Amino acid sequence: MFQIQRSPEVHDVVVIGSGAGGGTVVKVLTDLGINVTLLEAGPMLNPVKDFKEHVWPYQVDHRGVGPHAEEYFGKSPWAFGYFAAPNGYWNVPGEPYTVAPDSRFRWFRSRIIGGRTNHYGRISLRFSDYDFKPYSFDGLGTDWPVSYEEMSPYYDKAEEFIGVTGTHEGLRTAPDGKFLPPIAPRVHETLIQKACQKLNLPCIPSRMAMLTKPLHGRAACHYCGQCGRGCQTASAFTSSQAMIFPAMKTGKLRIITGAMARELVTDDSGRVTAVSYVEKATRTEKQIRCRAAVVAASACESARLLLNSKSSRFPNGLANGSGMVGRNLTDTTGYDLSGFVPALAGLPRHNCDGIGGMHVYIPWWLLDDRKKDFPRGYHIEVGGGFDMPQIGFAHGEEGYGSALKSKIREQYGAWVGFSGRGEMIPNANSYCEIDPTTVDQWGIPVLRFHFRWSEHESKQVRHMHDTFAAIIEAMGGKPEKKDFPERGVDAVSIGGEIIHEAGTVRMHDDPKQGPLNRWCQAHDVNNLFVADAAPFLGNPDKNVTLSIVALAWRTAEHLAEEMRKGNV
Amino acid sequence: MSENPLSRRELLRNLGISAALAAPGARLVSAQVAQHVHEAVAQEKTAAPKGEYTPKCFTEHEFKTLQRLADLIIPADQHSPGAVQAGAAEWIDYMASNSPELAQIFTGGFGWLDHHMQQHHGVDFIEAKPEQQTAILDVIAYPKNETPENTPGIHFFGWARNLVTDAYYTSPIGIKELGYMGNSAVSEFHVPEEALRYALKRSPFA
Numbered sequence: 001m002f003q004i005q006r007s008p009e010v011h012d013v014v015v016i017g018s019g020a021g022g023g024t025v026v027k028v029l030t031d032l033g034i035n036v037t038l039l040e041a042g043p044m045l046n047p048v049k050d051f052k053e054h055v056w057p058y059q060v061d062h063r064g065v066g067p068h069a070e071e072y073f074g075k076s077p078w079a080f081g082y083f084a085a086p087n088g089y090w091n092v093p094g095e096p097y098t099v100a101p102d103s104r105f106r107w108f109r110s111r112i113i114g115g116r117t118n119h120y121g122r123i124s125l126r127f128s129d130y131d132f133k134p135y136s137f138d139g140l141g142t143d144w145p146v147s148y149e150e151m152s153p154y155y156d157k158a159e160e161f162i163g164v165t166g167t168h169e170g171l172r173t174a175p176d177g178k179f180l181p182p183i184a185p186r187v188h189e190t191l192i193q194k195a196c197q198k199l200n201l202p203c204i205p206s207r208m209a210m211l212t213k214p215l216h217g218r219a220a221c222h223y224c225g226q227c228g229r230g231c232q233t234a235s236a237f238t239s240s241q242a243m244i245f246p247a248m249k250t251g252k253l254r255i256i257t258g259a260m261a262r263e264l265v266t267d268d269s270g271r272v273t274a275v276s277y278v279e280k281a282t283r284t285e286k287q288i289r290c291r292a293a294v295v296a297a298s299a300c301e302s303a304r305l306l307l308n309s310k311s312s313r314f315p316n317g318l319a320n321g322s323g324m325v326g327r328n329l330t331d332t333t334g335y336d337l338s339g340f341v342p343a344l345a346g347l348p349r350h351n352c353d354g355i356g357g358m359h360v361y362i363p364w365w366l367l368d369d370r371k372k373d374f375p376r377g378y379h380i381e382v383g384g385g386f387d388m389p390q391i392g393f394a395h396g397e398e399g400y401g402s403a404l405k406s407k408i409r410e411q412y413g414a415w416v417g418f419s420g421r422g423e424m425i426p427n428a429n430s431y432c433e434i435d436p437t438t439v440d441q442w443g444i445p446v447l448r449f450h451f452r453w454s455e456h457e458s459k460q461v462r463h464m465h466d467t468f469a470a471i472i473e474a475m476g477g478k479p480e481k482k483d484f485p486e487r488g489v490d491a492v493s494i495g496g497e498i499i500h501e502a503g504t505v506r507m508h509d510d511p512k513q514g515p516l517n518r519w520c521q522a523h524d525v526n527n528l529f530v531a532d533a534a535p536f537l538g539n540p541d542k543n544v545t546l547s548i549v550a551l552a553w554r555t556a557e558h559l560a561e562e563m564r565k566g567n568v
Numbered sequence: 569m570s571e572n573p574l575s576r577r578e579l580l581r582n583l584g585i586s587a588a589l590a591a592p593g594a595r596l597v598s599a600q601v602a603q604h605v606h607e608a609v610a611q612e613k614t615a616a617p618k619g620e621y622t623p624k625c626f627t628e629h630e631f632k633t634l635q636r637l638a639d640l641i642i643p644a645d646q647h648s649p650g651a652v653q654a655g656a657a658e659w660i661d662y663m664a665s666n667s668p669e670l671a672q673i674f675t676g677g678f679g680w681l682d683h684h685m686q687q688h689h690g691v692d693f694i695e696a697k698p699e700q701q702t703a704i705l706d707v708i709a710y711p712k713n714e715t716p717e718n719t720p721g722i723h724f725f726g727w728a729r730n731l732v733t734d735a736y737y738t739s740p741i742g743i744k745e746l747g748y749m750g751n752s753a754v755s756e757f758h759v760p761e762e763a764l765r766y767a768l769k770r771s772p773f774a
Contacts, residue, residue: 054751057738062663065734069667183757187767190759194773222753343771348763349747351754386748394733400641400709400725401702405745408733409647412746476772 004276006287011037011254013559014275014290016261016305019115020545021532021552022296023239024158028556030252034563037288038244039259039277041297042111045086045118045240051230052083057390064391071391079108080119081390085230085238086112087119094441098448103429105449106496107300113257114240115298116499117545119228121357122209122236123381124164125542126155126175126550130367134538138375140425144537145509145518146551148175154550162237162549163215165355166207173377174204174363174542181212182359186352188344188384188416189360195474196362201380201467203362209237209546210355218242225387227356236356259286262444263309264293264318264528272318272528278442292559292568295505296531296552300329300432303504303534304447306515307434317434319505319515319522326432328503329451330539333378333422334493335461339472339479344384344414352385352413364541374459378422378541380467386413418471420464423541425456426503430495451495458489465491500544502533520555527568531555621658624665626675632694633678634660634728640705641732648745656735663731677724684721 012035015022022038029036057063064082065071071082079087088110099105110116129148134141152175159178166179182205185193196203210227214220218241219233227236234241247253258280265274265287274289295302303326309318317325364377394408424430435448469479508514511523520535522528531552533544562568623631635657644650651657664671681693681704689700707713708721709729736742768774 056740056743056751058740062666063659063734063738065663067666069663069670072667073669184759187759187763190764191767191771191773194768194771198773220755222755223757224751224753226751341771343767345770346766348760348766349749350760350763351749351752352759353750353752354757386746386750388748388751389737389743389746391734391738392730393737395730397729397733398710400705400729402643402645404729405642405645405647405650408737409746412748474772476770 004285004287006274007289010289010291011035012290012563013037013292013294014039014288015294015296015531016275017115017295017297017301017532018113018239018244018255019110019296019298019532020117020239020548022294023114023117023243024549024552025294025296025531025556025559026247026253027161027243028553029560030247030250032557032560033252034560035252035254036247037254037256037290039261039275040111040113040255040257041260041280042113042257044255044257045113047230047232047234047241050086050112051232052085053226053229053232054224055083055229057083057388080228083229083390085119085228086110088112088116095446096438096440097446098435098438100448100450103449103451104494105451106494107447107449107501108496108499109298109301112240113244113255114238117237117239118230120499120545121381121543122227122545123357123361123543124159124162124207124209124546125363125379126177127151127540127542127547128173128175130172131538131540131542134376140375142426142506142508142513142537145507151547151550151554154554155546157553158546158549161216162209162242162546163211163213163218164207164209164546165205165212167205169202169204171202171204171363173365173367174202174207174379177207179207180215182206183212183355185359186354186385187347188341188413189358189382191341191343191475192382192416192471193360195471198474199470201362201365201471203360206358206361208355208357211235212355216242217246221355223354225353225356256288260442260444261297261305262442264295264305266309266311266313266318266525268313270313270525272525278444280442283442292527292529292563294529294531294555294559295534298532299501299504299534299536300447300449302530302532303432304434304445306505308445314524319524319528321524322508322512322515324506324508324513325515326447326504328426328506328537329430329432329449329501330424330426330503330536331451331493331495332498332500332539332541332543333420333424333453333457333461334498335420335422335464335468335491336417337465337468337472337479337481338383338415338417339469339475339477340411341414341416341472341475341477343476344416345410347386347413349386353388358382372463374456374463375425376423376456376460376541378420378460378464380464381419381421383417383419384413384415416472416475416477418464418468420461420468421498421541421543422457422460422464424539425454426538427452427454429454432504449496453489453492453495457492461492500533500539502536502539502544505530505534506537507535508537519558520551521558521562529555529559621661623661625661625671626664626678629692629694630675630678631657631661633681633692634674636694636701637728638732638735640701641729642736649741651732651736654736654739654741656732656739659735660731673724673727677721677728680720680724
């Protein structure tokens, strides 16, 4: 058994996790002069060493396949390819999770300072007014204790700090914000806009956390399109570069990397007094005392930590009097379709890298349509253009010789892709819990996932297919697959694959309905806060990160105020 | 680049430090500096020496077979050099030398090809006439031709084509052949009118 090493010092606030939520809390609290200790399960990020921005494939001996051809045999440890920013993994060695027999779920973990913000797509969409009141809107799900009006100033702060491109459109499904200038559409994106015009779909400048102007000491984008690899100039938002590194200079932040949180320790009055963690390098267990704890370890990891923090006062896990910790697990639905567009064949070559990802997107457009056969909606992300050729570029082709070579040249840049990202309604079959039989390499009990899409999601994805095919056809193109109708729920991405997990430690004004109050503060434990997507009541079709930042900002300000008043 | 006083390492270090630790308000790095990094990185690679290649994994016979296949899959033409010039065979041999699974797929495939050619024409694949070589490729380059006899050849050729195209299109020659013009630092994003007109003229929105 470990001998636990306890620190005599009492830290002001211990934040667990350094992604979008943890990074925001660190930034806001240190700006307010509060001392923060940040626990991160992974190592420090070193952009110079860890980011492979600007590297050509031929500058690496294996060109990105992996030193032992891992990519060719499905053994790659890189979730998004060798050149992506250190991004985390579906399978973390020594850190298993289990999935119930009737479920499918994949759990992505990122163990490094900055977490998933180092690589994420940076699509930054505000939730709409109705997203905060889904039950009032259509009778499904649960209303948030927070409204859009309350969140709007925090979206302002988030956008003004991280930097988000965009234009004012006046759409209820895509609330306007504090935007940096947009970026011009690429050629294929102009064609997509024209097709959308014909089909009556809105196709507007994308809202992305890349800097089209310098901001807060971060340089403007240099348009190499490689944001997913990590940006040496920090022109693409990461919590590591934009929040945590500057906070390190304030003298208010202490970072403990390689620290895997095991449990939150409470006293007889039910307050968190310390955080117990495994120092990975030495495999020893340590405890640091704290005045307040902010859990921002990602939705499922945060639920796991609370569920594993059991005591006689909290036999079902910390802050779990409601029994709702781990429940209401949601992910975003995903469905992709691409097609070949002859009008783009042989397109005159030019540099269309731009910002990494789309320059235009399609927000939801059928909010008021009562005839469709599924609730809520989805947005559409678009792809295409002259990407840097990579391994796998021509896989799936037939033939050989000059004909093959000419076809590849002719079709380069002539494919467009559409990805639907849709809302999942929380359901009773989708949750995570502690697996009673399995522990990780440090003896910490692991999560077991239960996850099922409902008819809502499969019908929504069917609608995506038909819409994407219609857009491709309106461009004069040909969709690449037609096998959809038979696939039902199997056509939806596997739960967890879109990496937008949310809802597992939800807010609710009624302590019986949710572990957290409207400030993301535990009803049962007043010095415990949660600051990732776990507090979310739903998972709207607008990706989670901007809302994680905005909500965490609000939570951190509230915590600071409560500390000032002596309530925490 | 020789007059540039900064080495690539120093450039990267400066970029990283400024990006990472500059105080709010400080200007971090210009597009020009970022472009220096791109160029310095490119310079470093093209300086690699070229010479006679000794296969690390395959026999001389196998390597020649691979070179012939690479030439058949992506030949040189009036547009650009082909996969042989782009070093596809060398890259595949290098990868196979670090992956027993890959080595087995390729040595097995070469064996299948030679055996097939011996049975039909009494010679190994590389000794066969060009029209005999393309005759078998006309079969195994298309999955629709699968028969009990052809299936191993079709599977192998799928691998060969995937790796040859990977090697080719990730090489400087292949990138130039495609005409990819990015991976550079620019201060403004701009879509050329000519490209836009080209696509619109050919689209249903003309």
